Amino acid sequence: MPGVLLIAVAVGDQPSPTTAxxxxxxxxxxxxxxxxxxxxxxxxxxxxxxASLGGLGVDKVLVxxxxxxxxxxxxxxxxxxxxxxxxxxxxxxxLTHGGGGRDLGPSLAYRLDTGxxxxxxxxxxxxxxxxxxxxVFGGSAIAEFSVxxxxxxxxxxxxxxxxxxxxxxxEASIEAISTTETEGAIEVLEEVREQATSGPRLKxxxxxxxxxxxxxxxxxxxxxDELAQVLGAAVGATRAVTDxxxxxxxxxxxxxxxxxxxxxxxxxxxxxxxxxIAGISGARNVVAINRDGDANIFKYARFGVVGDWKxxxxxxxxxxxxLRG
Amino acid sequence: xxxxxxxxxEAALRLKEQLGGKVTxxxxxxxxxxxxxxxxxxxxxxxxxxxNDPALNEADSxxxxxxxxxxxxxxxxxxxxxxxxxxxxxxxGQVHLGIAQHLGLPAVSPIQKIDEASADSVTAERIVEDGYxxxxxxxxxxxxxxxxxxxxxxxxxxxIMAAGRAQIPVLTAADxxxxxxxxxxxxxxLYVETREAKVELIQADSLEEAGKVLADKLREARLV
Numbered sequence: 001m002p003g004v005l006l007i008a009v010a011v012g013d014q015p016s017p018t019t020a021x022x023x024x025x026x027x028x029x030x031x032x033x034x035x036x037x038x039x040x041x042x043x044x045x046x047x048x049x050x051a052s053l054g055g056l057g058v059d060k061v062l063v064x065x066x067x068x069x070x071x072x073x074x075x076x077x078x079x080x081x082x083x084x085x086x087x088x089x090x091x092x093x094x095l096t097h098g099g100g101g102r103d104l105g106p107s108l109a110y111r112l113d114t115g116x117x118x119x120x121x122x123x124x125x126x127x128x129x130x131x132x133x134x135x136v137f138g139g140s141a142i143a144e145f146s147v148x149x150x151x152x153x154x155x156x157x158x159x160x161x162x163x164x165x166x167x168x169x170x171e172a173s174i175e176a177i178s179t180t181e182t183e184g185a186i187e188v189l190e191e192v193r194e195q196a197t198s199g200p201r202l203k204x205x206x207x208x209x210x211x212x213x214x215x216x217x218x219x220x221x222x223x224x225d226e227l228a229q230v231l232g233a234a235v236g237a238t239r240a241v242t243d244x245x246x247x248x249x250x251x252x253x254x255x256x257x258x259x260x261x262x263x264x265x266x267x268x269x270x271x272x273x274x275x276x277i278a279g280i281s282g283a284r285n286v287v288a289i290n291r292d293g294d295a296n297i298f299k300y301a302r303f304g305v306v307g308d309w310k311x312x313x314x315x316x317x318x319x320x321x322x323l324r325g
Numbered sequence: 326x327x328x329x330x331x332x333x334x335e336a337a338l339r340l341k342e343q344l345g346g347k348v349t350x351x352x353x354x355x356x357x358x359x360x361x362x363x364x365x366x367x368x369x370x371x372x373x374x375x376x377n378d379p380a381l382n383e384a385d386s387x388x389x390x391x392x393x394x395x396x397x398x399x400x401x402x403x404x405x406x407x408x409x410x411x412x413x414x415x416x417x418g419q420v421h422l423g424i425a426q427h428l429g430l431p432a433v434s435p436i437q438k439i440d441e442a443s444a445d446s447v448t449a450e451r452i453v454e455d456g457y458x459x460x461x462x463x464x465x466x467x468x469x470x471x472x473x474x475x476x477x478x479x480x481x482x483x484x485i486m487a488a489g490r491a492q493i494p495v496l497t498a499a500d501x502x503x504x505x506x507x508x509x510x511x512x513x514x515l516y517v518e519t520r521e522a523k524v525e526l527i528q529a530d531s532l533e534e535a536g537k538v539l540a541d542k543l544r545e546a547r548l549v
Contacts, residue, residue, distance in 0.1 A: 073460065074433055074451070075431045098454055099453055099454035102418060103418075103422060103432070103434050103469075106418070106419040106422040107422045107426060107432060110390070110422060110423045110426035110427070111426055114509060115387070115508075115509030116419070116509075117510060118418070118419070131513065140517065141515060141516065141518075142515070142517070142518055143512060143514070143515045144512070144513045144514040144515075145510050145511060145512055145513060146510070146511050147510055147511075148508065148509055148510070148511055149509045185463050185466070186431050186433060186460055186461070186462050186463070187460065187461040188458050188459070188460055189448070189458075189459040189460060190459045191453070191456065191457075191458050191459075192457050192458075192459070193455055203454065231549060263548065264543070264548045264549070285546070285548055287539070287543070293526075298526075299524070301524040302524065302525065302546075303524065303525050303526075303527065303542055303543070304524045304525070304527065305526070305527045305532070305535045305536065306526060307532040308532060311531070311532035311533055311536070312533070312535055312536040312539070313536065314536070315532075315533040315535075315537050316536035316539050316540050317536075318536075318537075319536065319537040319539075319541065320543075320549060324549065
C-alpha cells in the first residue's frame with residue numbers, strides 16, 4: 001500500500017507547530033503518489049489530540065502514547081516511528097527538520113535501511129517518483145535528489161511548506177499502537193524550556209527583525225527590540241553580534257544558527273555575509289537598512305534604504321506604530 | 326579536524342582523565358584523515374585506526390557510517406562512541422546516527438554538556454528546539470557532541486612527538502567485509518539560482534522621511 005506517513009511529535013500537550021505543514025504537504029503528495037495519508041502521533045497523553053489531525057486532511061492516525069512516567073526519550077520515539085513505518089508501508093515518510101526531527105529522520109532511515117534527504121524546501125512528484133529539492137553549499141546552489149529505495153524519508157525545513165488552506169471535513173480513523181522497545185537505555189530526567197526573552201520564537205516567527213554589527217554596539221540594541229515589539233516580531237542577530245556577546249547565542253540566524261523562513265525579514269546593519277544568507281533563504285520578503293549600498297544584503301532584499309540606520313530606524317518604528325495604531 | 330569532532334575528542338579525553346580507559350580515534354579517508362588521526366594522538370588519544378580504500382573515496386553518509394561502524398567493531402568492546410554532531414561543512418548530521426544503528430547502540434545528539442559519567446552510564450544535556458533535555462543514558466551508547474560542550478585543547482609538545490612515532494593501522498573495505506556500496510540517494514540535478522537584484526530602494530528628501538516611506542511601502546504590500 002503506497003501513501004504518505006507523517007511523524008507528528010507532540011510538544012507538551014500540543015502537536016508541534018510544524019505538524020500542519022507536514023500534513024499539508026503529505027496531502028498534496030498523496031494526490032500524485034496515491035494511497036492514504038497516515039500520521040503517527042507520538043508523545044505523552046496524546047490521545048486527545050488525535051481527532052484534530054483529521055481536520056488537517058489525514059486519513060488515519062496511529063497513536064503512540066508513552067506510558068513512561070518521564071517524557072518520551074529519543075529511543076522511544078524512534079521505536080514508535082519504526083513501527084508506524086512498518087505498519088503503513090508508505091512510499092514516503094515526512095518529518096520536520098526542526099527540533100528532534102533532525103535526529104529522528106536519519107535514525108529512522110537507517111533502521112529501515114532506506115535513503116533520506118534532510119532539510120528539504122520543496123517536494124514534487126515526477127513520473128511517480130518523489131523529487132526532493134534542498135539548498136546546498138550554504139544556500140548558494142540548489143540540488144534535487146531522489147531516493148532509490150522505499151520509502152523515501154524526508155525532513156522538511158520548518159515554515160518552507162504551507163499548511164492546508166482550508167480545514168478538511170475528513171474524519172480520521174484512529175488506531176493505537178504499542179511500542180515494543182524496552183524503556184531504560186535512555187531516561188529523560190528533565191526537560192528545560194528556555195523562555196524566549198519576549199515575543200514569538202525565532203523559528204516559527206512570521207516577522208523577524210535582525211541586527212548586525214553595523215548597529216555599533218550593545219547599547220544600540222534596544223532599537224531592534226523596540227522595532228520588533230511594534231511588529232510583534234521575533235528578534236534575530238548575526239553571528240558577529242552573538243559572538244561579541246551583545247545578545248544571547250540563541251538569537252543567531254545563519255549557517256551555524258537558526259534557519260528561518262518568515263514572511264518578512266527586516267535587517268538593520270547587516271551586510272549579508274553568505275553564512276547569514278544561508279539561514280534566511282526561505283524568507284519571503286527581506287528589508288535591508290544599511291549604510292553601504294553595495295552590501296550583499298541588497299541583492300536579497302525587496303525593499304531597501306541606504307543610509308545611517310540611526311536616522312532611519314526611529315522614524316520607521318514611529319511610523320509603523322502609527323500605522324498599526 | 327572538523328570542529329565538532331575536535332569537541333568530541335576533547336570530551337573523550339576528559340572522560341579518560343576522570344574515569345580511566347582508552348581512547349581510540351577512527352576516521353575514514355585518504356591522507357587528510359591520516360593527518361587528522363595524527364593530530365588526535367597528539368592531543369592525547371591512545372590509538373587510531375584509518376579506514377582507507379579507493380572504493381570508499383566517494384562514500385555517501387550511509388556507506389561512511391557502515392565503514393566506521395565496522396572499524397569500531399574491530400576494536401572489540403567499546404563503552405562509549407563520541408562523534409561530532411555533524412560535519413561542519415556539509416551540515417549533514419547523519420553519519421553518527423548511522424553508526425549507532427549499525428552498532429545497535431542508542432544515539433543521543435546533539436549533546437551540549439556531560440554532567441556525570443560512570444562506567445555504566447552518562448548523564449548529559451541534549452539540545453532541543455527551545456531548551457534542553459537532561460538524559461541518563463545507559464552505556465554502551467553513542468553521543469553526538471556539539472560545540473557548546475568544551476574548548477578543545479592544543480596538542481602539547483610531548484603529544485606531537487608521540488604522534489610522530491605512532492603507528493596507525495589502515496583498514497580496507499575488504500578488511501572490514503564491506504560489500505560494494507549501493508547509494509540510496511541519487512543527485513538528479515544541481516543548479517545555481519540566478520538572483521537579479523530587484524530591490525526597490527527608497528529615496529526621500531531625508532533619511533527620516535525614507536524610514537517613514539519604508540513603513541508605508543510595507544503597509545501597501547500588506548506585510549505589516
